[in-house]
Amino acid sequence: MEGKAAFEHKVSKGSRFNQIYIPTSMNRIFEVGDLVEVKLVKKKEQIYHSKNLEYLGEFKLSVIKQIFSVLGKFTEIGQIFVVGSFLTQKADYNDIDIIVISGKKRIEEKAYFALSEKLPLKFHILAISEENLEKLLKSDPLIRSMLFYFASNKKFELPEKTEIDTKHLEFLLMMPEDLLKISISDGRMYYDSLRRLIAIKRFVGKQNTDPVLMDKELKSSLGNNFYFTLKKNEPLDKKTIENAQNIIRKQLILMRKILT
Amino acid sequence: MSKTKTMHELINLLAISLRHKIGSIVNNNEIYAQKYAKDAEVLLNEAKKISLKEHWNLYDKKKIREELSLTLRKELESKTFIGEKKFDLMDEEMSRVLKELGIGE
Numbered sequence: 584m585e586g587k588a589a590f591e592h593k594v595s596k597g598s599r600f601n602q603i604y605i606p607t608s609m610n611r612i613f614e615v616g617d618l619v620e621v622k623l624v625k626k627k628e629q630i631y632h633s634k635n636l637e638y639l640g641e642f643k644l645s646v647i648k649q650i651f652s653v654l655g656k657f658t659e660i661g662q663i664f665v666v667g668s669f670l671t672q673k674a675d676y677n678d679i680d681i682i683v684i685s686g687k688k689r690i691e692e693k694a695y696f697a698l699s700e701k702l703p704l705k706f707h708i709l710a711i712s713e714e715n716l717e718k719l720l721k722s723d724p725l726i727r728s729m730l731f732y733f734a735s736n737k738k739f740e741l742p743e744k745t746e747i748d749t750k751h752l753e754f755l756l757m758m759p760e761d762l763l764k765i766s767i768s769d770g771r772m773y774y775d776s777l778r779r780l781i782a783i784k785r786f787v788g789k790q791n792t793d794p795v796l797m798d799k800e801l802k803s804s805l806g807n808n809f810y811f812t813l814k815k816n817e818p819l820d821k822k823t824i825e826n827a828q829n830i831i832r833k834q835l836i837l838m839r840k841i842l843t
Numbered sequence: 844m845s846k847t848k849t850m851h852e853l854i855n856l857l858a859i860s861l862r863h864k865i866g867s868i869v870n871n872n873e874i875y876a877q878k879y880a881k882d883a884e885v886l887l888n889e890a891k892k893i894s895l896k897e898h899w900n901l902y903d904k905k906k907i908r909e910e911l912s913l914t915l916r917k918e919l920e921s922k923t924f925i926g927e928k929k930f931d932l933m934d935e936e937m938s939r940v941l942k943e944l945g946i947g948e
Contacts (some may be wrong), residue, residue: 639852639941711874728872750924754870758882758921761859772882 588612591624597840632734633741635671639734642667646702650681651736653701654694659687661713665734667668671795678707686712722748724786725755725779728794732788745786749842752783756838759831766824770818773827777801780834787841804830846897853893857944858914860886861936862922869926877936887940894944903947911937 590609594601603621605613613619628648639647646667654663660683667680683694691708698706711719711726719726720742730741759776767773781797800809814821815825844852860883880922888922898909915937919929 703917709874711875723874748944753924754866754875755920757863757866757879759888760864765856765859765889767885769885772885 584608601696626651626652628652628819629736631736633730633732636734636833637639637772646679646704647734650679653697654681654683655736655838657683657685657690657694657697659690660685660694663736664730664739664740666729666732667707668733678705680729680735681682681706682707683708684708684713684716685710686714715723720744722733722751724752724782727786728782728792731791731793732795745789747787752787752842755783756777756835758826759835762831763828763835766821768811768818768824769816770819770823772825773819773831774801774813777805777813777827777834780831780838784834784838784841787838793833844896849893849897850907850910853890854911854914856893857911857940860890861911861915861916861933862918864917864923865875865929865936866922866925868932869928872935881883884895886896887920887943889915891944892938892947899946904941907946908937908941911941 588607592603595602652665655658662684664682668676669679694708724760759780762776781800782792786791863879864883867876
């Protein structure tokens with residue numbers, strides 16, 4: 584009798600408490616006053632995404648579901664976001680960028696290990712505490728840009744209200760400013776700094792920090808060849824370095840005007 | 844390039860690299876700590892390339908350490924957005940990179 588006394592059912596929303604209904608065919612087995620045990624069999628797999636996100640296709644949706652399924656088992660993770668080029672590029676993406684909301688130490692390594700065990704893909708995981716995320720969503724152009732397109736296991740909306748934290752922006756401007764004082768042959772350093780400058784400029788100017796638009800803006804200001812030289816981290820010669828430095832200098836002058 | 848010029852270029856790069864590294868430790872709540880530590884590594888690798896251009900004698904090594912200490916202090920002082928703990932980390936971080944470059948005493 585006890586062997587058959589089992590059923591699977593979805594949890595449904597009640598007005599005060601969420602509930603599980605006993606099927607009418609089992610009314611005689613599960614009676615009022617009986618003691619039962621409830622176990623989680625499968626976590627609900629729902630993808631919440633930013634409204635601006637285009638249809639991702641079956642492959643990407645399946646990868647995202649698997650990510651949520653693996654990381655959803657970590658009780659110390661409050662929310663999971665898949666962000667970055669995996670969502671916005673058709674095939675030209677490298678790592679799959681993931682943000683996990685957690686204040687626990689070493690959660691990035693644990694999550695990375697768990698994902699690598701299940702999925703043969705490259706992941707880049709960033710952990711942010713809920714408190715820190717709340718602060719950064721208002722004051723950080725880069726995190727706002729990262730979350731402009733997202734897929735998450737829980738509801739989320741990018742807050743409209745922003746605030747300028749000059750100290751934080753100064754911290755972000757450190758590398759672009761340094762690149763004017765030294766010559767680095769890695770193109771990617773210039774690429775990242777220029778993107779950062781565009782993000783800050785747009786953020787301070789109360790424009791959105793759409794990474795796709797920012798990339799278009801960068802490509803049009805650099806020209807196709809130069810853009811790809813920097814993006815693909817190709818080694819730069821002296822003339823190219825000077826060219827990149829000049830563009831950064833112009834952007835920084837503009838930025839200083841806006842910030843003061 | 845003269846040895847003195849190479850030395851100055853090296854000191855400049857090391858000071859900036861160390862500022863990024865120290866910034867990443869002091870501002871460890873920043874989500875950028877990882878990124879700044881990585882940037883510091885890229886800058887340090889450039890410094891390594893420059894360092895290999897010359898043979899540094901004991902006198903040079905002493906001079907590099909002294910000038911780096913002054914330059915780094917100035918660098919850190921000018922960046923008020925990096926927490927005050929930055930000065931406590933200066934000597935330890937400097938010794939570490941100089942040792943890595945084979946310039947340590």
